[in-house]
Amino acid sequence: MRTFVIVGRTNVGKSTLFNRLCGKEIALTHSEPGVTRDPLLTRVRLGGKAALLVDTGGVTFSSEGKEQAVTDLAFAALDQATDLLLVLDCRSGLTPLDREIARHLRKLGKPVWVIANKVDDERLDPLAAELSELGFGEPILVSAAHNRGIRRLRETLMGERDSLPSALTRAEEPARRLALLGRPNVGKSTLVNALLGESRLLVAPEPGTTHDAIDIELTWRNRRLLLIDTAGLAPRHKQRQGLEEKTAGRSLHALARSHVAILVLDSHKGITRQDKKIAGWIQRIGRPCVIALNKWDLLSGPAGRKETEAKLADAVRRELPLLSFAPVVPLSAREGTHLDRLLETSLRVDDEAKREISTGALNRFFQKVQRRLPPPSSGGKRLKIYYALNEAPRDAASAGPFRLRLYVNDPKLRVDSYERFLEAQIRKEFPLLGRPVHWSWKKAEGRGRAFSGKRPAPLHPSRRRKKSSREPA
Incomplete structure (x- = not known):
């Protein structure tokens, strides 16, 4: 499969072009230069054929730490490319930096397509003649x-080489999406690099290094995964207008499209108010979750490590009661410890979320629980659960919460403590590891008897008593 890597200096419109070729807004775009830092990769169809498209950060050739790291990541992506898309700003003409980038691309010996961007009107077409001086042919x-010009660009890129079949040779199982979320500087990008075994993402000591949600494919034990590294979710009062609000929105969108959310915590600094807020978003959106306690190596020595792990996991569950159902995995991204355990746990959570729980099994469960411990009474009345319904979609690819609707005599008789008791019992009975439970209590109309474990059957039309002509209308 051909891999097209978009390259160029900052603020020439690389990410905007990337989004156009994708057909949707994947890369974060902003008027501020240098927004894109980590390479973004996605599968696209160009000219009716499948290909990989990669967006990279702006090349600067600067010796400063972060800018040099962005350039190094861009050049690393070029090594994996089959075709290079050199994006230039037609209105500003060729700059010395453009020429230096072109010299570097020429050394790679790969096809280079010069794309003259920002040609908003045909009156600007003559300005593109200068770009031919680079020696890569006529610019597009x-x-x-x-x-x-986007449609013509698509057809041109794939029309020169037609060795690629129009469709994949075999159907592949969709990759399971694992979104890594957390506040800034807890080590999400370092963790992704450790899982990949290479420095694919930019890592820096200052917070806020990652701006976009980065999708990276990984094959682990013959399972296709898609790791989604997200920008750190800072408290709202610390977010600047514009860019940081957009990065927060991208992170929440990544959470919504994930199959499993991995909440990354800093075990050395402890749990903050922002960690609790992110936990609330995960529970409210309803994604199965795993808690990754990063920087485990900064805690006490190996003596009594299992006991320390158990105590810390209990402390995390007390501090994050909304995610008390989520398994806790202590790890060190820097040292590479417990990385396989994190993926094993995440896939186990995902597998259990895909298992179907029948309505019959649920009703037998509630019948048994009510006999063993009836709901508490209030004002001489007691809650009665007549029927339980599993409203979770029956789709193996779903990644939502376990939606439970209970038909009762009076929803106002519901008690929080009894609901927590029921959830604890449900988790012992059914495969719900790391999966949130969303409750819905509804009054059962026309029910005057206790729980029977069966849905009331409708009366057959032939057995309905016909109204007599003598009866009043």
Whole structure:
């Protein structure tokens, strides 16, 4: 499969072009230069054929730490490419940095496509003539912001080489999406790099290094995974208007499209108010969850480590009661400890979330629990559960919460402590590891008897008593 890598200096419209070729807004775009830092990879169809498209950060050739790291990551992506898309700003013309980037691309010996971006109007077409001086042929004129020339670009890129079949040779199981979330500087990008075994993402000591949600494919024990590294979710009062609000929105969108959420915590600094807020988002959106306690190596020595692990896991559950159902995995991204355990636990949570729980089994369970410990009475009345219904979608690819609707005599008789008791018993009975339970209590109309474990059967039309003509209307 051909891999097209977009490269160029900052603020020439690489991410906007990336989104146009993808057909949707994947890369974060902003007027501020240098927003894209980590390479973004996605599968696309160009000219009716499948390909990989990679967006990279702006190349600067600067010796400063973060800018040099962004350039190094961009050049590492070029090594994996089959085709290079050199994006230039047609309105500003060739700059010394553009020429230096072109010299580097020429040494790679790969096809280079010069794309003259920001040609918003045909009156700007003559300005692109200067770009031919790079020696890569005639530039392709586009305006990514206005969708001008994008269709021709798609057809041109895939029309030169037709060795790629129009479809994949075999159907593949969709990759399971694991989204890593957390506040800034807890080590999410370091953890992704450790799982990949290579420095794919930018890592820096200052918080806020990652701006976008980065999708990275990983095959682990013959399972296809998609790791989603997200920007750190800072408290709202610390977010600047514009860019940081957009990065927070991208992180929450990544959570919504994930199959399993991995909440990364800093075990050395403890749990903060922002950690609790992120836990609330995970529970409210309803994604199966695993808690990763990073920086485990900074705690006490190996003596009594299992006892320390158990105590810390209990402390995490007390501090994050909304995610008390989530398994806790202590690890060190820097030392590479317990990484396989994190993936094993995440896939086990995902597998259990796909298992179906029948309505009959649920009703037998509630019948048994009510006999053993009836709900508490209030004002001489007692809650009665007549019928339980599993409203979770029956889809193996789903990643939602376990939605439970209970039909009762009076929802106002529900007591929080009894609901917590029921949830604890449900988790002992059914495979719900790391999966949130969302409750819905509804009054059962026309029910005057206790729980029977069966849905009331409708009366057959032939057995309905016909109204007599003598009866009043």
